[in-house]
Amino acid sequence: MSVVHVDQVTKRFGRLTALQEIDLSIEEGEFISLIGPSGCGKSTLLRVMGDLTDTTEGKVIVNGKPARQARIDRDYGIVFQDATLYDWRTVSKNISLPLELARWDRKRRAARVQEMLELVELDGFQDNYPWQLSGGMQQRVSIARALSFDPALLLMDEPFGALDEMTRERLNMELLRIWEHSGSTVVFVTHSIAEAVFLSTRVVVMSPRPGRISSVVQIDLPQPRTAATREEPRFFELVTEVREALHLGADEPGRERTEATA
């Protein structure tokens, strides 16, 4: 059974077609990246999967049920570009928030928070406030919070977009380690080709006006990925393949006509 099944999804904002007839199935344990130029509908597709916005046409099935029900059942963890932490709550209080909402008792919450702190290597920072942490550390708190209730599906929208290259590469490694340990399925939005290839089992390339999936590239690099992965010839081949797919999507004839008649 697929964890996510996007079936003929179209999303319009007024006269703008942000997504047109999207079909995508994601299997358990996959790490999927969505890549494409700005405005091609990556965030909208992620939001549709997470039931943060509804579809105009078509449907989204998550864990065998409508996305709405999956959200009610807390099947998702969501991480955005900005850490969106609560400044008046400490690190541990931020991580435990979803657990409080899910009415976990204090003891169980404390144990889980400790486990999460270790997972994202922030043990020792539990009593700090978000503003006392670096951007990379804040983003790790967001990831810990999103993973705290062990969601089947982790949705991430350019989570490392605002970070410097070094921090980003380190967090990529950390995310992969977490993904391997948690066994969850990840959908990750990025506009970095190298990041998408490095992290993913499949890269979904999107093209704009209207937002469509123009191709899907299978990333057959061995697991686990390491620092050396970025230096393998196959890595560069795949980066080239994704780059060419992006350009093909952008140059496809008929796009301008579609736009003009929209």
Ligand SMILES: Nc1ncnc2c1ncn2[C@@H]1O[C@H](COP(=O)(O)OP(=O)(O)O)[C@@H](O)[C@H]1O
């Ligand atoms: N809430 C909204 N209202 C109106 N238009 C929107 C809204 N959200 C996104 N759009 C439009 O839909 C298109 C796709 O947006 P988005 O999914 O954010 O693209 P991406 O994440 O790939 O940059 C863009 O043209 C954007 O302006």
Ligand SMILES: [Mg+2]
């Ligand atoms: Mg976006």
